[in-house]
Structure formats: structure tokens, C-alpha cells
Amino acid sequence: MTMEERPQPATAPSLSEATRVWARIGLLSFGGPAGQIALMHRELVDERKWVSESRFLHALNFCMLLPGPEAQQLATYIGWLLHGWRGGVVAGTLFVLPGFLVILLLSTLYTLFGETSLLAGIFYGLKAAVLVIVVEALLRVGRRSLKSTLARFLALAAFLALFLFSTPFPLVILTAGLIGLFVSRARPGLIAGPTGHGSASTDDLAPPAPASLSGALKTIAIWGGLWLLPFLVIAILSPGGAYAEITAFFSKMAVVTFGGAYAVLAYVGQQAVGHFGWLAPGEMLDGLGLAETTPGPLVLVLSFVGFLAGYRNPGLLYPLGGGFAGAFLATWVTFVPCFLWIFLGAPHIEKLRNKPALNGALTAISAAVVGVILNLAIWFSLHVLFREMQAVALGPLRLDLPLASSLDPYALVLSVVAGYLLLRLHLSIPLVLGICAAAGLAILHFSA
Known part of the structure; x- marks a missing residue:
């Protein structure tokens, strides 16, 4: 382009x-x-x-x-x-x-x-x-x-x-x-x-x-740079908290989320609860419920996860400001790559x-x-x-x-x-x- x-x-x-x-x-x-x-x-x-x-x-x-x-x-x-x-x-x-x-x-x-x-x-x-x-x-x-x-x-x-x-x-x-x-x-x-x-x-x-090679290189430079911008800002400001982890984790999710939000929700929930400790058990489902009732992509549930991560690990910020920052970072690194693709x-x-x-x-x-x-x-x-839904076994199918x-x-x-x-x-x-x-x-x- x-x-x-x-x-x-x-x-x-x-x-x-x-x-x-x-x-x-x-x-x-x-x-x-x-x-x-x-x-x-x-x-x-x-x-x-x-x-x-x-x-x-x-x-x-x-x-x-x-x-x-x-x-x-x-x-x-x-x-x-x-x-x-x-x-x-x-x-x-x-x-x-x-x-x-x-x-x-x-x-x-x-x-x-x-x-x-x-x-x-x-x-x-x-x-x-x-x-x-x-x-x-x-x-x-x-x-x-x-x-x-x-x-x-x-x-x-x-x-x-x-x-x-x-x-x-x-x-x-x-x-x-x-x-x-x-x-x-x-x-x-x-x-x-x-x-x-x-x-x-x-x-x-x-x-x-x-399509042209120069246009492709320019696109990669601009949108790839915008994708990586939060990493530079966090490194300069050193706000502490969970912001670097949020940016890195959801950048990785932006590359592997084939098939929409449901394809990665289980993995995100497992990592957010078990590995990072950002969410309590069950809160991922609460976030999914909130995301399902809002306009826009269902993958905005990741913004909810980022909010809770920043709110509970705010570093130098107040908890609510940390929540806003966490939600913004998760959203930025989730959607900026879409423009690149x-x-x-x-x-x-x-x-x-x-x-x-x-x-x-x-x-x-x-x-x-x-x-x-x-x-x-x-x-x-x-x-x-x-x-309510129930799992039903039909031979090899569930x-x-x-x-x-x-x-x-x-x-x-x-x-x-x-x-x-x-x-x-x-x-x-x-x-x-x-x-x-x-x-x-x-x-x-x-x-x-």
C-alpha cells in the first residue's frame, strides 16, 4: 500500500x-x-x-x-x-x-x-x-x-x-x-x-x-512502529506495574488469534489467572459477558483483562488510572496489527x-x-x-x-x-x- x-x-x-x-x-x-x-x-x-x-x-x-x-x-x-x-x-x-x-x-x-x-x-x-x-x-x-x-x-x-x-x-x-x-x-x-x-x-x-515493494516497506515501518511504540514508552517512563507484561502478552495474542476471540479465550484466561495473577477464577467469564453486550469485536474482552491487570498492578499510578492504562495498552497492541495486515x-x-x-x-x-x-x-x-447448555456425547462427537x-x-x-x-x-x-x-x-x- x-x-x-x-x-x-x-x-x-x-x-x-x-x-x-x-x-x-x-x-x-x-x-x-x-x-x-x-x-x-x-x-x-x-x-x-x-x-x-x-x-x-x-x-x-x-x-x-x-x-x-x-x-x-x-x-x-x-x-x-x-x-x-x-x-x-x-x-x-x-x-x-x-x-x-x-x-x-x-x-x-x-x-x-x-x-x-x-x-x-x-x-x-x-x-x-x-x-x-x-x-x-x-x-x-x-x-x-x-x-x-x-x-x-x-x-x-x-x-x-x-x-x-x-x-x-x-x-x-x-x-x-x-x-x-x-x-x-x-x-x-x-x-x-x-x-x-x-x-x-x-x-x-x-x-x-x-502493490509495490516501497509501499509495503513504508506500511511495515509505520504500522509496525506504531505496534511497538508502547514498548518504547514503557521503557522510557518505567511506570512499574504490569504494563510491560500486558503489552508483550497481548501483542503475542494479536498474532495467534485465528478464528476470533473464542479461539484464545481459554488460553488467555488460564494465563491471566494462573500465570500472571491478574484475574480471579470466574472473572474471565464475567468479562466475556460484558464484551458480548457491547458493540464492537468480542475480542474487546481482552481490554477488560488489561483493565483488571492494570487496576490490580498499577505501579506508580493510582489503581483506576492503572486500569485505564492497562485497557488502553491491551486494546492498542490487539488492534494496531489489524491495520498492518x-x-x-x-x-x-x-x-x-x-x-x-x-x-x-x-x-x-x-x-x-x-x-x-x-x-x-x-x-x-x-x-x-x-x-443453559449441556454437553451431549454422540459417538465420537461431543x-x-x-x-x-x-x-x-x-x-x-x-x-x-x-x-x-x-x-x-x-x-x-x-x-x-x-x-x-x-x-x-x-x-x-x-x-x-
Whole structure:
């Protein structure tokens, strides 16, 4: 990537207009990656038509292969497509910032009072609306991606691999890509169906800035330097406390977090409790609960861990200031690498759009992504509609299935209402979220 603004196509929004939309997406991005990808698809592809379906899926396929939160990286990628590196920084930052501020507030309340029931009621209602958004996105993306028998088979296979066998997420995507690559060379029409993945000639965006060695070196110098900046600041200021450990540990997590937050939560919890002593047993689950009820990536749970680490090991700072510093450091070294991956890789990925064999691979990955979203949608719906899960052994398989007796009738009714408002009456997402949030607060109050 070069650090220069790329020319804008006639259909592109202004940067100020895009900034307002990215802020809106950041504020409404509840529900983990499935809900966030669904929201972006609705806002950017369906309603505003800023990017085409093929360009959206092309970017998503690449982001699925990267470490870190794929939804935030997708926002960064599309922001870069629209307005160069400045657009990527705006989109990626605004996707994270609202959730970070909320998790900072909730972490403060948690440490000072141990009580967030009011916000829990609000977010209880929000989850029901997000469930409908996820289902709607699944249907839309499925209709547009599954245009051949092989594509539908790959989607089903990806879902079963994740749901039944807990296959590593990157392995599913890579396998689908290899299948698409080989099939497209042997029988080009078998995977693409009647329309294919799309090409630059049918897209509405001007080509992005070309990949170059000088641009790549500049990107590594700038974003790699920003990634390492906290290490230099800590070394100069010598504040004591847990700050150096926080920075080093979460920098390592930024490189290995393939498949989202759940892929590393067990390891982070084990290290934070057993090795570093930052958290007490059970507090990792409290942090996950807080992160699930905030906008932004679920991996913001790491900000909660960083807050507690800094709060309890503040060094020269006061405990609350130490908590803020710890949360900021954990967030910085978690998300700055995401900008590095996108700005370094996106120009090369865009060059591949005109390669027929690679378009076949991306078509296969798009089909697998439908299975991934289906798996996320089912996981999310089970945790919204049921209060308890149980491990069930089916031969060599062990599945987490809901207890029928733990069905939450209020969540079920809220989800049905949200579906009617959004899918039948076509009310706006903010209005539906507001209605469900108020209903969730009322349910919590009257059922207490």
C-alpha cells in the first residue's frame, strides 16, 4: 500500500459521509462477528450500494484468513477501498472505539461496584434484535453466494466441520479455497454457477493503489512502529506495574488469534489467572459477558483483562488510572496489527481479482463463509434463546446442546417481535434496537 490517497470513483461517498456511516456501524455493531458482518452487508451493500456483493465477499474472504477480529478488519478493508489508508483508519477505528469506551465504563463499574444489572437489561433486549439481523444476513449472503450445487455442498461441509467437529476455522477456509482453485482449473463452470464470483470489470470501484515493494516497506515501518511504540514508552517512563507484561502478552495474542476471540479465550484466561495473577477464577467469564453486550469485536474482552491487570498492578499510578492504562495498552497492541495486515495485504489481494483460478478459490471460500455464518448464527441463537447448555456425547462427537427446559420465553418473544419489525415492517435498525433495548430493561425490572 502506498500512503497516498487513491483516486475516487464517481459513486464513492465523501470521506465525511463515510465517517458518519462508520460511526453508525460502530455504535450498532452488536452480536459478535455474525451480527457485525450482517450489519455492514446491509448498510454498505444493500442500502447504500457503496461496494458490490463480489467486492464485499472478496474482502471478507481475505479477512477470514487473518489473525484478529475479522469484522473489524473487513471494515478497515472496505474503508481502504473507498478512501485509501485514511478511510481504512477511520473505518477500523470507529468500529472499535464505541465498544472500547463502553467496556472501559463497564470495567470501571465492575471493579468499583461489581454491578452492571441496568446495562445487562438493556443489552438483553439488544441480543434479540441482533439475532434477527444475523438471520437476515445469512439468507441474503446465502442467496447470492450459493449459485451452484458444489457451492451449496461446500457451505454445508463448512458448517458441519465447525459445528460437529470443531475444526480450526482457518483450516476450513483454506480447504475450501484449495477445492475451488483445483475445480476452477478442471471445470471452470462447476463452482461458479451462472454468474461467478464477479470481476473488476463489473465492479463499481476504481482499482485500489497498486502493490509495490516501497509501499509495503513504508506500511511495515509505520504500522509496525506504531505496534511497538508502547514498548518504547514503557521503557522510557518505567511506570512499574504490569504494563510491560500486558503489552508483550497481548501483542503475542494479536498474532495467534485465528478464528476470533473464542479461539484464545481459554488460553488467555488460564494465563491471566494462573500465570500472571491478574484475574480471579470466574472473572474471565464475567468479562466475556460484558464484551458480548457491547458493540464492537468480542475480542474487546481482552481490554477488560488489561483493565483488571492494570487496576490490580498499577505501579506508580493510582489503581483506576492503572486500569485505564492497562485497557488502553491491551486494546492498542490487539488492534494496531489489524491495520498492518490489511494495509500490507489488501493491495496484493486486489490484484488477484482478475485471475480466473483464484476467483474460483474465492467463490469456494464465499460458499464456505455461508457455512461459517450459519454456525455463528446457530451458536448465537442458542445462547440468546436458552439459559443453559449441556454437553451431549454422540459417538465420537461431543456437542453443546441447549436444555429444552431452559428456553427463555421472553427472549423468544422479543426475537419474534424484532423479526416482525425488521423483516415485515422494515423499520430501521436503530429503531428496532431501541425498542428491544427498552423491552429488555422492562423485562429485567418486572421479573426481578
